[in-house]
Amino acid sequence: MRRMQKAAIVAGGLLVFAGGAFAGSDWLTGSTEAQLKTLAEIQPGLGTVMIEYGNRYTNTYYAAKGGNWDLAAYQFKEALEIQEVGETTRPGRADALKAFEKAYLTKIEAAIVAKDAAAFEKAFMAGIKGCNGCHAGQGFAYIVYELPAAPPAPLSMKP
Numbered sequence: 717m718r719r720m721q722k723a724a725i726v727a728g729g730l731l732v733f734a735g736g737a738f739a740g741s742d743w744l745t746g747s748t749e750a751q752l753k754t755l756a757e758i759q760p761g762l763g764t765v766m767i768e769y770g771n772r773y774t775n776t777y778y779a780a781k782g783g784n785w786d787l788a789a790y791q792f793k794e795a796l797e798i799q800e801v802g803e804t805t806r807p808g809r810a811d812a813l814k815a816f817e818k819a820y821l822t823k824i825e826a827a828i829v830a831k832d833a834a835a836f837e838k839a840f841m842a843g844i845k846g847c848n849g850c851h852a853g854q855g856f857a858y859i860v861y862e863l864p865a866a867p868p869a870p871l872s873m874k875p
């Protein structure tokens with residue numbers, strides 16, 4: 717996107733929130749309240765969030781396996797951030813996500829911080845059971861995460 721266009725979009729967005737005097741796009745129309753409702757409706761739900769969550773979980777694994785612990789820490793942090801988006805847009809599933817984090821993710825995080833490959837492997841594999849346990853518990857037993865043979869990220873997994 718050209719810089720000018722980008723600046724216009726940002727400026728338009730600010731003006732919309734400043735009182736709706738100027739709509740910065742031709743699709744975001746109506747009152748300020750109506751525009752906020754439109755924006756809220758297009759925020760990612762759990763299906764979209766989970767695609768990124770699964771990818772980052774997989775990337776975390778391969779980064780740790782490759783010994784790139786900084787990348788593992790980064791991918792893991794980003795997974796937690798997208799999880800928070802899911803907790804916000806799907807509050808009904810927030811408790812289950814937080815329980816999963818407490819039961820499984822804290823151990824994975826500790827292993828990454830310690831750069832402990834054996835502890836990581838154990839915690840990560842236990843985490844997979846947690847992922848799929850939640851899927852089953854939430855009525856999605858047919859959604860089963862399996863560790864892919866390669867990471868989705870086009871990044872070096874080596875330090």
Ligand code: HEC
Pocket residue numbers: 761762763764766767769770773809812813816843844846847848850851854856859861
């Ligand atoms: C709250 C419990 C919960 C936990 C914990 C959870 N998921 Fe999910 N996941 C869901 C739900 C619910 C869906 C179905 C999405 C929807 O609601 O539309 C889903 C869907 C998915 C999908 C399919 C996305 C798609 O549309 O293609 C993937 C991949 C996925 N999860 C991966 C994972 C991984 C990997 C983990 C663990 C690191 C995990 N999930 C942990 C609840 C959970």
